Amino acid sequence: MTCQDYKNLMMAYIDGELEAEAKKTFEEHLQSCKECSDEFKEFKQLKQHTDEIKFTEPEERIWEQYWQNVYNRTERATGWILFSIASILLLAYGGFKAIEAIIRDPSVGLILKAALLILIAGAAVLFVSVLRERIYFWKNDRYKDVRR
């Protein structure tokens, strides 16, 4: 075998595709031939470098997508929570105003007053429930991310 033959085997050797005997001859030649041994070192470094590029690039893209997803989800969850809080405040404020007006109005019957109070209380409970559900899902989403 000539030096060129051994050089042609370098790729197969690094990939572990040589049979035991060919591998042994290859290693023996590298020990006795400086030119091939130097070239093999360079070749190995180059191979390592290209492997690193191959491995890091897709992973970076995965992380990018990952953070994008986390950001989107957090943004939406925060939006929902702010929306719920604002709704509760507005409802409570409107409720108090309505109660005040109705209670002060002597022409409104007692049953209607009671019904309105119950309606407002029910709506407030519903909003708190929605808010709690939102927070629950938000937390669960975050745990899912940590686990992944």
Ligand SMILES: [Zn+2]
């Ligand atoms: Zn050689």
